[in-house]
Amino acid sequence: MLIKGKVWKYGNDVNTDVIFPGKYTYTITETAEMAKVALEDLDPEFAKNVHKGDVIVGGTNFGCGSSREQAASCLVYSGVGAVIAKTFARLYFRNCINFGLPALTSPKAVDALKHGESIEIDTDKGEIRCKAGVFKFPPLPKEVVGIFDAGGLIPYTKKQLGL
Amino acid sequence: MGKTFSEKILGQKVGKDVVPGEIIEVEPDVAMSHDNTAAISKTFYKIGVDQVYKPGMHVVILDHCTPAANEKFAENHKDIREFVRKQGIRNFYDIHVGICHQVMHEKGHVWPGALIVGSDSHSTSYGAFGAFSAGIGRSEMAAIMARGKIWLRVPETIKIVVDGEFPEAVSAKDLMLKIAREIGADGALYKAIEFCGPTIDRMSVASRFVFTNMAVEIGAKAGYMIPNQATLGYLKDRVSQPFEVIESDPNAEYEAEYHFDVSTLEPMIAKPHTVDNVVPVSEVKGTRIDQIFFGSCTNARVEDFEIVAEILRGKRVHPDVRMLVFPASQEVYLEVLKKGWIQELVEAGCVIMNPGCGPCMGNHEGVPANGEVVLATSNRNFKGRLGNKESFVYLVSPRTAAMSALTGKIEDCWY
Numbered sequence: 001m002l003i004k005g006k007v008w009k010y011g012n013d014v015n016t017d018v019i020f021p022g023k024y025t026y027t028i029t030e031t032a033e034m035a036k037v038a039l040e041d042l043d044p045e046f047a048k049n050v051h052k053g054d055v056i057v058g059g060t061n062f063g064c065g066s067s068r069e070q071a072a073s074c075l076v077y078s079g080v081g082a083v084i085a086k087t088f089a090r091l092y093f094r095n096c097i098n099f100g101l102p103a104l105t106s107p108k109a110v111d112a113l114k115h116g117e118s119i120e121i122d123t124d125k126g127e128i129r130c131k132a133g134v135f136k137f138p139p140l141p142k143e144v145v146g147i148f149d150a151g152g153l154i155p156y157t158k159k160q161l162g163l
Numbered sequence: 164m165g166k167t168f169s170e171k172i173l174g175q176k177v178g179k180d181v182v183p184g185e186i187i188e189v190e191p192d193v194a195m196s197h198d199n200t201a202a203i204s205k206t207f208y209k210i211g212v213d214q215v216y217k218p219g220m221h222v223v224i225l226d227h228c229t230p231a232a233n234e235k236f237a238e239n240h241k242d243i244r245e246f247v248r249k250q251g252i253r254n255f256y257d258i259h260v261g262i263c264h265q266v267m268h269e270k271g272h273v274w275p276g277a278l279i280v281g282s283d284s285h286s287t288s289y290g291a292f293g294a295f296s297a298g299i300g301r302s303e304m305a306a307i308m309a310r311g312k313i314w315l316r317v318p319e320t321i322k323i324v325v326d327g328e329f330p331e332a333v334s335a336k337d338l339m340l341k342i343a344r345e346i347g348a349d350g351a352l353y354k355a356i357e358f359c360g361p362t363i364d365r366m367s368v369a370s371r372f373v374f375t376n377m378a379v380e381i382g383a384k385a386g387y388m389i390p391n392q393a394t395l396g397y398l399k400d401r402v403s404q405p406f407e408v409i410e411s412d413p414n415a416e417y418e419a420e421y422h423f424d425v426s427t428l429e430p431m432i433a434k435p436h437t438v439d440n441v442v443p444v445s446e447v448k449g450t451r452i453d454q455i456f457f458g459s460c461t462n463a464r465v466e467d468f469e470i471v472a473e474i475l476r477g478k479r480v481h482p483d484v485r486m487l488v489f490p491a492s493q494e495v496y497l498e499v500l501k502k503g504w505i506q507e508l509v510e511a512g513c514v515i516m517n518p519g520c521g522p523c524m525g526n527h528e529g530v531p532a533n534g535e536v537v538l539a540t541s542n543r544n545f546k547g548r549l550g551n552k553e554s555f556v557y558l559v560s561p562r563t564a565a566m567s568a569l570t571g572k573i574e575d576c577w578y
Contacts, residue, residue, distance in 0.1 A: 012349075013348050013349070013437055015437075015545045016545075017524075017543070017545040017546065017547050017548050018545065018546055018547060018552075021525065021547050021550075021552075022523075022524030022525045022526070022547075022548065022550070023524070023525035023526055023530075023547075023550045025199075025524065025526075026198060026199075026227070026228060026235060026236055026239055026526065027233075027235045027236075029202070041546050041547040041552040042546075060349050061348055061349035061352065061382060064348055064349065064382065065284065065543065065545060066283075066284050066524070067282055067283055067284040067286075067298045067299065067300055067301075068300075068301075069300040069301050069302060087349060087352055089349070089352065089382060090352065090353050090382065090384050091284055091298050091299070091300065094299070094300055094303065095300045095302075098300055098302045098303060099302070141186050141316075143186035143188075143314060144186065144314060147314075152302070153302045153303060153306050154206060154209060154210055154302055154305070154306070157210050157305075157306040157309055157310060158210055158211060160310060161210070161211070161212065161309060161310060163210065163211040163212070
């Protein structure tokens with residue numbers, strides 16, 4: 001898969017409350033509405049200006065906090081192609097896999113990438129290409145790659161059950 | 164080489180030796196979900212299955228917005244009641260029972276050696292009872308309802324050893340905040356944490372819970388303690404099935420080990436907007452406050468009420484402060500009511516709310532206004548956490564909260 005877009009760069013410990021505020025977790029359920037509040041408490045400009053294929057870049061512990069999977073899915077619905085971080089919080093990483101959102105770990109790429117620059121990600125080759133060069137990221141563990149390849153946990157579960 | 168508690172519990176589940184880093188598929192003993200069960204049920208039906216794989220595995224507890232704040236929440240609760248009825252999920256607790264992480268152990272759904280998952284990040288809590296427990300996502304809970312299984316990575320383990328006697332006025336919450344400060348919000352990412360040492364062994368059930376509850380705030384997948392006598396006594400009349408305490412081997416391998424001595428510990432406070440932005444309370448003493456949120460799965464149990472009632476007895480909450488009080492559960496509520504503490508808190512000017520999560524994720528019951536400062540006994544102070552990104556949340560112990568309630572400013576109870 002090839003992902004092409006612009007970089008939205010943020011800092012360390014971007015938490016689930018600023019990605020998808022807790023007050024919306026039971027009241028905003030339509031995908032288009034969810035996209036509109038993505039990153040609301042971190043960057044009010046994001047939802048208005050994000051384009052399909054754009055990439056979010058964070059520092060360490062990206063997605064810390066709640067288990068709410070809307071913090072992953074709202075980015076998918078807003079068109080985000082991938083998230084790159086130095087490290088991911090555990091629940092966020094799982095939620096990304098379960099929603100088929102590439103969550104890529106590459107500290108070097110994070111240091112090199114600048115807000116607003118163009119980026120290209122080749123998930124098959126495991127490469128991030130940008131102005132500073134080409135950065136490799138590690139593949140998903142083989143046990144979970146099937147979930148990602150199926151398009152997420154729900155299609156994967158259907159497949160497992162022969163449905 | 165010996166095995167850690169995680170390697171043992173997860174190994175038992177798959178019937179073979181497992182090592183850290185290994186990914187396994189397991190069937191949990193217990194799977195907890197709360198108000199998010201409505202969304203989970205919709206995802207479950209999307210999979211194309213009609214019947215929940217094992218209804219007895221599931222525990223559903225309404226606590227996140229109880230009673231319903233508006234028609235959306237009301238419909239949500241209604242969907243859940245219909246779902247549990249239809250699916251024969253008998254372990255259902257409606258809005259009057261309490262916060263999920265408290266109700267789980269009160270009602271016997273937690274036991275040593277159990278493998279528990281919950282679609283809530285603070286599901287790490289049950290490790291205080293010797294269980295392996297971790298948070299999962301909504302879709303993952305739906306998949307468990309459909310086929311009973313989930314993948315888990317066997318975690319490396321970090322050991323936190325605590326020694327020394329707490330000075331008077333310093334408690335479990337102060338230590339947990341100190342641990343967050345030292346280890347950092349990502350210090351235990353993907354890891355299991357084993358809390359041990361003489362101080363942990365001596366602590367009450369309620370105090371021990373604070374650590375495994377907040378283990379996720381430093382990134383952990385699971386928190387764990389060997390159940391002490393107080394814990395086993397607490398569980399005795401609550402848990403119906405036989406269980407075996409599972410302990411790490413003495414020669415188990417830990418990825419890191421941290422030592423804390425509490426004998427010189429001061430009251431601690433987490434400043435806005437991260438849980439590891441912790442300083443001694445003395446550094447922010449005098450900061451004006453608008454509201455106190457005394458509640459949450461971290462600190463709203465009987466021993467917390469005892470401290471707060473002692474401080475507020477016969478006194479008045481400062482007129483510029485609104486003090487909101489949420490007992491952790493119906494059981495806690497009844498006990499503190501019988502002791503007369505609720506009356507004392509009402510007389511002091513507190514607002515007594517129903518057991519539940521309250522404003523913890525900003526749904527209702529105490530959302531702060533722009534620029535307001537809230538002292539919370541809960542576990543998270545992210546920007547917007549209580550429903551308004553223009554407010555400021557500090558995390559404290561119940562004692563610091565109560566002392567500050569009297570003066571309307573952050574007070575240092577260190578003496």
